[in-house]
Amino acid sequence: MENKENNNNNNKPRKSGGFRMGSYWIYGVIFLALITINILTVSNGKSKEITFNRLESLIRAGHIDKIEVINEKVGQIYLNKDSLSRYKETKYSDVVDEKLFGESQANYVMNIGPSASFDEKINAINQTLPPNIAKVDIQYVTQQNWWGPIFSWLLLPLLFIGLWIMIMRRVGGGGAGPGAQIFNIGKSKASLFDANAKVDVTFKDVAGLDEAKEEVMEVVDFLKNPKKYTALGGKIPKGVLLVGPPGTGKTLLAKAVAGEAGVPFFSLSGSDFVEMFVGVGASRVRDLFKNAREKAPCIIFIDEIDAIGRARGKGAMQGGNDERENTLNQLLVEMDGFSTDKGVIIMAATNRPDVLDSALLRPGRFDRQIGIDPPDLIGREQIFKVHLKNIKLSLDVKPSALAEMTPGFAGADIANVCNEAALIAARKNKQAVDMDDFNQALDRVIGGLEKKNKLIHKSEKEIIAYHEAGHAICGWFLEHASPLVKVTIVPRGIGTLGYAQYLPKEEYITRTEQLLDRICMTFGGRAAESIVFGKISTGAQSDLDQITKMAYGMVAVYGMNNSVGNVSFYGLQQDQFQKPYSEQTAAMIDQEVRELVAKQYERAKALLTERRHELEVIAHHLLEKEVLLKSDLEELIGPRPFVDPDKDQHSGHQAEEPVADNQPVQ
Numbered sequence: 001m002e003n004k005e006n007n008n009n010n011n012k013p014r015k016s017g018g019f020r021m022g023s024y025w026i027y028g029v030i031f032l033a034l035i036t037i038n039i040l041t042v043s044n045g046k047s048k049e050i051t052f053n054r055l056e057s058l059i060r061a062g063h064i065d066k067i068e069v070i071n072e073k074v075g076q077i078y079l080n081k082d083s084l085s086r087y088k089e090t091k092y093s094d095v096v097d098e099k100l101f102g103e104s105q106a107n108y109v110m111n112i113g114p115s116a117s118f119d120e121k122i123n124a125i126n127q128t129l130p131p132n133i134a135k136v137d138i139q140y141v142t143q144q145n146w147w148g149p150i151f152s153w154l155l156l157p158l159l160f161i162g163l164w165i166m167i168m169r170r171v172g173g174g175g176a177g178p179g180a181q182i183f184n185i186g187k188s189k190a191s192l193f194d195a196n197a198k199v200d201v202t203f204k205d206v207a208g209l210d211e212a213k214e215e216v217m218e219v220v221d222f223l224k225n226p227k228k229y230t231a232l233g234g235k236i237p238k239g240v241l242l243v244g245p246p247g248t249g250k251t252l253l254a255k256a257v258a259g260e261a262g263v264p265f266f267s268l269s270g271s272d273f274v275e276m277f278v279g280v281g282a283s284r285v286r287d288l289f290k291n292a293r294e295k296a297p298c299i300i301f302i303d304e305i306d307a308i309g310r311a312r313g314k315g316a317m318q319g320g321n322d323e324r325e326n327t328l329n330q331l332l333v334e335m336d337g338f339s340t341d342k343g344v345i346i347m348a349a350t351n352r353p354d355v356l357d358s359a360l361l362r363p364g365r366f367d368r369q370i371g372i373d374p375p376d377l378i379g380r381e382q383i384f385k386v387h388l389k390n391i392k393l394s395l396d397v398k399p400s401a402l403a404e405m406t407p408g409f410a411g412a413d414i415a416n417v418c419n420e421a422a423l424i425a426a427r428k429n430k431q432a433v434d435m436d437d438f439n440q441a442l443d444r445v446i447g448g449l450e451k452k453n454k455l456i457h458k459s460e461k462e463i464i465a466y467h468e469a470g471h472a473i474c475g476w477f478l479e480h481a482s483p484l485v486k487v488t489i490v491p492r493g494i495g496t497l498g499y500a501q502y503l504p505k506e507e508y509i510t511r512t513e514q515l516l517d518r519i520c521m522t523f524g525g526r527a528a529e530s531i532v533f534g535k536i537s538t539g540a541q542s543d544l545d546q547i548t549k550m551a552y553g554m555v556a557v558y559g560m561n562n563s564v565g566n567v568s569f570y571g572l573q574q575d576q577f578q579k580p581y582s583e584q585t586a587a588m589i590d591q592e593v594r595e596l597v598a599k600q601y602e603r604a605k606a607l608l609t610e611r612r613h614e615l616e617v618i619a620h621h622l623l624e625k626e627v628l629l630k631s632d633l634e635e636l637i638g639p640r641p642f643v644d645p646d647k648d649q650h651s652g653h654q655a656e657e658p659v660a661d662n663q664p665v666q
Contacts, residue, residue, distance in 0.1 A: 050077070050108045052121070059125050062133040067122070068106070069140045072115040076106030115140070191267050192291075199259040206256045207386045208379030208411060209249055215370045216240060216253060219345060220261045223297050237367035239335060239346040241305075243353045244372030247412030250349035253372070254301045257347065264298040266291070270307030273327050281308065281327030289334040289344065296343030305348040311357045328357060336364045374410045377403050383411050387418040394434040402438060405485075407504055417441050447492035447499050456491065462623065463529060464489045464498045467539050469618035470528025471500040471521065473611050474604055476633060479642045480517035487618075488627040497539070512560050515550055519600045520607070522547050527604040528615060547600075551593045561592050 055077065058064050063083035068076045084107065112118040119138060126135040203213055222229050222236040229236060242250040258265040266288065273281040292298050308327045335346060348366065350356065360366060375383060380403035388399060406414060420441035425433040444450070456464070468487050475481040482502035489498040526540040559566040569580050569589075579586060608615055614637040621636060622628060634640075 048108055050110050052110065055108075055110060056125055059122075059136050060129065060133065064136045067136055067138050069112060069115060069118070069138060071142055072140065073112070075110045075112040075118070077108040077110065079107045192264060192295075199255055199265070201252065201255040201259045203256045203260055205386060206249060206253055207382035208375035209253060209372060210379075212242070212249075212253060212370050212372050213256075215368060216257050216347075217260075219299075219347075220257060223261055223263050223299070223345070226297075236345065238364065239348070239366035239368070241353070241361070241366040241369045242347070242349040242372055243369055244351060245374065245410065246351050247410035248372045248374060249411045250351075250372055251303055252411070254303070254347055254349060257299065258301070261299055264292075264295040266298065266300045268302060270302055270304045270309070273308050274324065281323055282330035285327060285330040285334055292344045297345075298343065299345050299347055301347045301349075303349050305360075306350045306352045306355055309348075309350070309356045309360050311355060328360070332359055332365065374408055380406055380409060380414060383414045384418070387415050391418060391422050392432045394432040396435045397433065397438065401435075404503075405438075405442060413445065417445055420444055443488075443490075443492065446501060447488075447490075447496050450490055450492050456497070460497075461489065462619075463533065463537055463539065465619045465622040466528045466532050466615070467525035467537075468498045468500055469615050469622055470524035470526075470604075470608055472524075472618055472628070472633065473528075473615050473637075474521040474524030474607060475500070475502060476614075476637065476640055477607060477611060478517040478521055480511075480514040481521040482518075483640065484630055484633065486627065486629050487622065487633075489622050490626050512554070515554055515560070516600060519547050519550055519597070520604045522550075523601045523604040524608065527601060527608050528619075531605060531608055531612070532615075532619075547597060548593075551596050552589070554596065555592045556589050561596075563592050564589060 055064075058077070058079075061083075063079050065078045065080040068078070070076060122136060122138055129135060203217065206213055219236065219240060226236075242253060244250055254267070258267065268288070273284050288300065292300055308324055308331065310324065310328075312322075312325050312328060346366070353361075353369070361369070381399045384399040384402050388397070402417075406417065409417070417438065418441075421433050421437040424440050424444075425437045428437075430437070468489055472484055472487045475484045482504040485501045485503045487498075487500040491497050492499070522543045525543055526536055529536050529539070554560040555564055556569045559568055564585070581589075617636050618628065618633070621632070625632075628636075
């Protein structure tokens, strides 16, 4: 998300253009201090050092103006003006003639050694000079360098102080890294979106969620026009809980609310409250609501609230201090306690509402629970239109056709299909994305990446072909089975050697005969192997898993068995340690499931034995082409012998996810 502003330090906006002491300033001050010490303590750094013999030759040539002995250690030699100008132009061009702080530097320097000995040598030279050469005087100068000792004493403390300030700024929230946020650990981690950090997602970008949008748009309208509702005595809900499977658009809807509301919007995840330190979660909840009250009216959005909202007392250590429960208790108090203020609306999202605490879901906290289900045919078409806006499409691509091909797909799945199709077209250097690219994208999303280099033995490939042909024949000649869309033996994904894709009708209830036909159709692969080869393989593992779940659901959950009766033991899926029935009932359930499964397996074998010719035709064409579509099956074995009585009302409407028969690796 762009334009984010972290809501630490009480969410006070930072003034633009003001002075801000950063770590780079500290580095700069230390660097300048070192440079200053170097300049002040090292004088005449550019002057060339000479020997005494060279000095003697300069004196005898009459080039020396004066000699200054600094602190009886260093001799600074100055040339007279005429000699300096002449020697700079000739062989003595290295002579320094510069000024430091307005004073001329020595042209040469030398280490004089003992001052008394140096004085005697210069006097001896002066005694032997001819009359036309001026004698050289020695001036003894004592200099006190105050800056050097001062900086020498202050440099180390200044370095420690600078490093301490930098460390404190980092651990206090002024920088990133492992030590950041130590002293602000009890502060809220919510990101604030306001007038300075707007979200560019609006309700126009949310498609296929008309009912959910209508509910949350009412919340936005209340924040913009509160008098419209309060004049009639109405109150806006304090909390709105978005519930739905992953990828259905819960977070996207919250982003749209942030972009449309026009009020401060605090966004964070449920895991942001969780920390290894005791009391941190409750402290962050208090800080979050404190900041929200200061900016009321505003909205707080907590994504994946089940991280802190789980039912209390389940899975907690006896006698221990459960940090998650403390965080939840503080959240309950802040949402509906004595200190509750008006103008703060809570939005939350979760895909596991069954694990939330009942106190969190009651009216007064989360008054509204908005269910967000996978979109229907019209919703999928709208979502495709949103995601296809930025894709260059060929004329044969129709959003309505894509919506019919993707039953059960959520918004995230549709976005993934569109992106994969664009990538496939770009890989082929196409100028536009066509329908063939979308078909390949669907194959990749449903079955996985095509394994072009996977070497499959001829005998194994034949088993796979008959297995998938068995599914296709059973689905084609069973009245209540879902219509077949595609059958393929191309290896895809991890352990997928082939699959059959079906197009389920949009149904909200399922009858007994429909479930029995689905079990029989799922048995088609193993039954075909048994009939053709007289042996079975491990290829039906995923089929058996689906069959077992459907059979136990019919007997123990949906009350579709005469022996067990009209009872539902749905609780057995919730409690792994205690079954809600006796051992006799458990044995009865197991027996009825085995009888049901065995009956449908024999039914599938009988159907495939009757349709053995069609089975051979489909299997041989699969071995030849590897992929068969519905139109291919109609040409090979004729049209499906059943007419859908609701075809006119439900044509193209599918709500369930396509069944993919995934074969494990041999």
